[in-house]
Amino acid sequence: MSVLSIIFYILLGLLAVILLAALWIFGRPRLQSMRHLANLGAEAPILTEDGITFRDLNKNGKLDVYEDPRRPIDERVEDLLGQMTLEEKAGLMMHTMISPAKGGEIMQGTNFMNAFSTPEVIVGRHMRFFNIVEAETPELVAKWYNALQKMAERTRLGIPVTISTDPRHSVGDNPGAGMFMEGFSHWPGQLGLAATRDVELVQQFGDIGRQEYVAVGIRAALHPMADLGTEPRWARFAGTFGEDAELASEMVAAYIRGFQGAELGPESVSCMVKHWPGGGPQKEGLDAHFPWGKEQVYPGDNFDYHLIPFKGAFEAGVAQVMPYYGVPMGQTSEDVGMAFNKEILDLLRGEYGFDGIICSDWQIAETNKIFGVMKVMDSTSWGVEDLTPLERYAKALKAGVDQFGGQSAPHRIVTLVRQGVIVESRIDDSVRRLLHQKFQLGLFDNPYVDEAKAREIPGNREFRAAGELAQRKSIILLKNSETDAGKMLPLSGRPKVYVENMNADMVRQYADVVETLEEADFAILRLMTPFEPRSGGWLERYFHHGDLDFKGEEKARILNILKAKPTIVDIFQERPAVIPEIAAASAGLLSSFGVSDEAVLDVIFGKFNPVGKLPFEMPSSMEAVRNQKEDVPCDSENPLYEYGFGLSYE
Numbered sequence: 041m042s043v044l045s046i047i048f049y050i051l052l053g054l055l056a057v058i059l060l061a062a063l064w065i066f067g068r069p070r071l072q073s074m075r076h077l078a079n080l081g082a083e084a085p086i087l088t089e090d091g092i093t094f095r096d097l098n099k100n101g102k103l104d105v106y107e108d109p110r111r112p113i114d115e116r117v118e119d120l121l122g123q124m125t126l127e128e129k130a131g132l133m134m135h136t137m138i139s140p141a142k143g144g145e146i147m148q149g150t151n152f153m154n155a156f157s158t159p160e161v162i163v164g165r166h167m168r169f170f171n172i173v174e175a176e177t178p179e180l181v182a183k184w185y186n187a188l189q190k191m192a193e194r195t196r197l198g199i200p201v202t203i204s205t206d207p208r209h210s211v212g213d214n215p216g217a218g219m220f221m222e223g224f225s226h227w228p229g230q231l232g233l234a235a236t237r238d239v240e241l242v243q244q245f246g247d248i249g250r251q252e253y254v255a256v257g258i259r260a261a262l263h264p265m266a267d268l269g270t271e272p273r274w275a276r277f278a279g280t281f282g283e284d285a286e287l288a289s290e291m292v293a294a295y296i297r298g299f300q301g302a303e304l305g306p307e308s309v310s311c312m313v314k315h316w317p318g319g320g321p322q323k324e325g326l327d328a329h330f331p332w333g334k335e336q337v338y339p340g341d342n343f344d345y346h347l348i349p350f351k352g353a354f355e356a357g358v359a360q361v362m363p364y365y366g367v368p369m370g371q372t373s374e375d376v377g378m379a380f381n382k383e384i385l386d387l388l389r390g391e392y393g394f395d396g397i398i399c400s401d402w403q404i405a406e407t408n409k410i411f412g413v414m415k416v417m418d419s420t421s422w423g424v425e426d427l428t429p430l431e432r433y434a435k436a437l438k439a440g441v442d443q444f445g446g447q448s449a450p451h452r453i454v455t456l457v458r459q460g461v462i463v464e465s466r467i468d469d470s471v472r473r474l475l476h477q478k479f480q481l482g483l484f485d486n487p488y489v490d491e492a493k494a495r496e497i498p499g500n501r502e503f504r505a506a507g508e509l510a511q512r513k514s515i516i517l518l519k520n521s522e523t524d525a526g527k528m529l530p531l532s533g534r535p536k537v538y539v540e541n542m543n544a545d546m547v548r549q550y551a552d553v554v555e556t557l558e559e560a561d562f563a564i565l566r567l568m569t570p571f572e573p574r575s576g577g578w579l580e581r582y583f584h585h586g587d588l589d590f591k592g593e594e595k596a597r598i599l600n601i602l603k604a605k606p607t608i609v610d611i612f613q614e615r616p617a618v619i620p621e622i623a624a625a626s627a628g629l630l631s632s633f634g635v636s637d638e639a640v641l642d643v644i645f646g647k648f649n650p651v652g653k654l655p656f657e658m659p660s661s662m663e664a665v666r667n668q669k670e671d672v673p674c675d676s677e678n679p680l681y682e683y684g685f686g687l688s689y690e
Contacts, residue, residue: 076159082196096255097198097484098123106484113479114271119356123197125456126464129448129471131166135204135399135443138170142240146187156374156448162191162201166214169443171204171262177225177478178256182494185257189487200487203479204260204312207279209249209507210634220223223499225507228266230291230631231613234281234655235686237394239294244429244510247504248300250309253299255497257489259481260310262362264295267318269616270342270657271670275333275583278614278633280320282655283673284683287343289352291612296356303665304359306482312399314366314387316378318346321671325615327583328365334377340672343371352393357466359477360397361388362445365404376423379404380432380592397473402446405432410631438444442470445463511635515643516652517687519629521606528627530646530689531562538605541566546637550645562627563607565598566637566643569617587662591616602626616658618665644690653686 049443084095089103097107105111105119106518121129138161139154146158148355154173161167175181185203192201208221210229221345225248227233235243253261268288269280292313299309309495319328326333342576353361363378363385372383388394406429407419419430431451433444437678478484495504499552521528537551538560544553547564572586591599599606602625610630611617631654640684642648657679659665664676674683 041248042269045120050543056094070158072160072164075432076157076163079163080191081196083190083197084193087256089473095198097192097193098196103576109485113476116479116484117475119214119472120197120199120475121468124471126454126467127450127462128166128197129198130453130544131465132168132199132345132471132474133443133453133467134165134167134447134450135169135171135445136161136167136448137173138173138203139174139180139447140175140176140184144176144183144187146184146191146609149174158213159191160447162188163195165194165448167450168192168478169202169204169260169446170200171206171445172258175221178252178494178498179222179491180257180547182257182489183489186491189257193487198309198473200478200483201261202310202481202483203258204262205253205258206262208253211519220538221680222439224249225499225503226636227510228514228633228635229384230279230281231269231277231655232635233295233510234287234291235516235631235633235652236510236513237287238513239290241513242291243294243298244506245510246295248298249505250301250307251300251308252503254307254499255459255489255494256386256463257487259483260312260360262312262314262393264292264353265315265322266353267293267315267321267364268349268673270320270347270389270673271325271347272588272616272656272659272665272668272676273324273585274320274615275325275327276319276327277583277616277656281349282683283320283657284655285673286349287655288349289326291352292349293352296353296358300357300359303356303357304477304480306485307525308481310359310477310481311353312360313350313358313604314362315366315401316350316361316364317366317368317384319344319366320346323369323670324368325670327438328367328377328422329420329583329615330580331418331422333585334365334367334420336364336368338671340669340675342669342671343368345673346671349674354392358396360399361394361636362399362401363441365401367423376435377404377421379441380424380435380439382439389440394472397442397477398440399437399443400436400441400445405429405444405447405452406449430455437462437466442473460666470670472686475597479521507637508639512640512642512648515610515635515639515648515650516561516631516632516685517628517643517650517689518654518658518681518685519623519626519687520670521627527689529608529646531608532646535561537561538601539565542637542640543566547641550641557601557604560605563601563605564610566610566640567617568597569595569615584614586616587618588659588665590622594632595621598622599625608644610644613658617654618659618680620660631637649689650686651688653684655683657683658679 083095087096094107106116209227265279269277269283281291296311299311323335323337365373523612536554538557571584574580606627608628609626657674658681659676660680668676
C-alpha cells in the first residue's frame with residue numbers, strides 16, 4: 041500500500057470520527073427529547089366534582105386538595121408535597137436559562153445559552169423554574185409559553201412552570217444582566233428612573249411592566265437591583281438607583297409594588313430583589329461574575345448603609361431575594377460568597393424576618409456545559425473553590441438557599457439526601473416556599489395566556505407613551521453655555537448639524553443634517569462612558585470595567601470637534617463618566633440613561649424642558665475615583681457635578 045493510500049485512509053478515518061462526534065453532539069439531545077416526550081402522559085382532563093370544575097392535574101379522576109382552588113394555599117401545598125418524589129422536589133430547586141426555538145416552538149436541542157433540551161429539563165429533570173433568554177415577539181413568546189405549560193401539564197403531577205426574566209424594558213446588550221425585548225414599551229434603566237426623582241412614575245413603570253410580562257407568561261422578575269452605586273467603576277452601576285440609600289429604598293419599594301401589587305395574586309409578577317446584602321462595593325469596581333472581582337470591600341465600615349434599600353423591598357412585600365456572588369471581606373467569620381455564607385443569610389431570615397424564596401445567583405455550585413464540553417460561564421463558587429460541586433450545594437443549603445440559579449442538577453440534591461448529608465425535611469422547607477408562590481400566582485388553576493392579548497397589551501400606545509415620557513423626564517441638563525443671544529439651549533429654527541451616533545433620519549425631523557463638520561452650525565454627539573475591554577471569556581466583553589475617562593486619540597478627536605463648532609454632547613452614563621475637559625469645551629452637556637435619539641432631540645430643541653437630577657456624583661478625575669472608598673456614597677474629591685445636580689430651561 042502506497043504512502044498516499046495510507047494518508048487517504050487516515051484522513052477518511054478522521055472524517056468518520058468527526059462525523060460520528062457531530063452526530064452524537066447534535067443528535068443526542070434530540071434523541072433524548074424524543075424519549076422524554078414519549079414518556080409524557082395525557083393532558084389534564086377538566087372534571088366537575090362537588091359543584092366545582094377543576095383541572096385533574098394528577099389524572100386520578102378525583103378532586104385532590106391541591107387541585108381545589110377553594111382550599112387554603114397551605115393545605116394545597118402540603119397535599120402536593122406529600123405526593124411528590126424526592127426527584128420532583130429537587131427539580132423545583134433548580135432555576136436555569138431557557139429559550140424558545142424559532143417561531144415560538146419548543147427547543148428540542150441545545151444552544152449556547154441552554155445546556156439541555158426543553159423536554160430534558162421539564163420531563164427528565166422535573167424542573168419548573170426558568171429564566172427566558174432569547175425571545176422573538178411577544179406573540180411568539182406567548183405561543184411558546186403555552187406549549188411549555190402543556191408539556192408540564194402532561195407530567196405525573198402537572199406542576200406548572202414559572203417563567204422569569206432579567207430586565208426587558210431598557211436598552212442594554214448584556215445577556216448577563218438584561219436584554220431589551222422588541223414589542224415591549226421602552227423605558228430608561230434604573231439609573232434613569234432614579235434621575236426622574238418620581239416615585240409614582242417608578243410604580244407606574246412596574247405596573248405597565250407587570251401587564252406586559254403577564255400577557256406573555258412571564259411571572260417572575262429577576263429584578264429590581266437594590267444595590268447602591270457607591271463605587272463608580274462597578275460594571276453593574278447602570279442597574280442601580282444610584283448612590284443615595286434613602287432614594288433607592290423608595291424607588292425599590294415603588295418598583296415592587298408596581299410589579300407585585302398589594303399582595304401576590306393571579307395578575308402579579310413575583311419580584312426577586314438583588315443582590316443581598318448589596319453588591320455595589322466591589323473592590324476597584326471589578327464585578328463578582330469573575331474570579332478577579334470576587335471581593336466586596338468596606339473600607340469606610342459602611343456595610344449597614346447598603347442594607348437600607350432592602351428595607352424598602354421588605355416593606356413592599358418582596359417575594360424573592362437573590363444573594364450576590366461576592367465575598368464580604370472581613371464582615372463575617374468566614375470569607376465566602378453570599379450564598380454560602382450562613383451569617384449573611386441568617387441576617388436576612390432573622391433580623392429582617394424574610395420568609396420568601398432565596399435564590400442564588402447563577403452557577404455558584406458548578407459549571408454548566410453545552411454538549412458536555414462548552415462552558416456557559418464559569419462556576420462562581422467564590423471562597424469555596426476547593427469544595428466539590430456536591431459539597432458546594434450542601435454548604436449553600438445549610439446556609440439557607442432555597443433554589444440554585446443557573447443550575448440544572450437536581451440529582452445533586454437527591455444524592456445529598458440519599459447520603460444523609462441533608463435531611464429531606466430541609467428540602468421540604470424550600471419546596472414549600474416554591475410551591476406556595478406558584479399557588480399565589482394562580483398557576484395551578486390556570487397557567488395559560490391568551491395569545492391574542494399578547495398582540496394587544498405589550499407595547500400598546502398608552503404604554504409606549506408612558507415610557508417615552510419617562511425617557512424625557514430622565515434626561516439631565518448638566519451645562520447650558522451663555523452666548524450673545526442668551527443660553528445655547530434649546531436650539532431653534534432649522535440649523536445645520538453634524539451628528540455622531542444618532543439616526544440621521546430622526547435628526548432631519550428637527551434640523552438639516554450635513555456630512556462634514558465644516559458645513560455645520562452645530563455638532564451633536566452621543567457618547568457613552570468609556571471602559572477598558574477585557575480579553576477573557578465571551579461574557580467578560582459585556583461587562584464594562586476599568587477607567588471612566590476618554591484617552592488618547594479618541595479624547596483628542598472629540599475635543600477637536602468641540603473646539604471647531606459649538607457642540608452639544610449627550611453622554612449615556614452606564615457608569616459615572618470622568619469628562620472634565622469635554623464638559624469644559626462643550627456648548628451644552630446632557631446625561632441620559634438608555635433613551636432614544638428622539639427623546640434627546642426633544643430636549644435639545646426645547647420640545648421638553650429637562651427635569652432630571654443626577655442620582656450620583658460625577659468625579660472630576662480618575663485620581664479622585666481611585667482615592668474614594670468603594671462603600672461610601674458621594675466621597676470623591678471636588679466632583680465635577682455633585683449628586684442631585686440638574687438644570688432646566690426655566
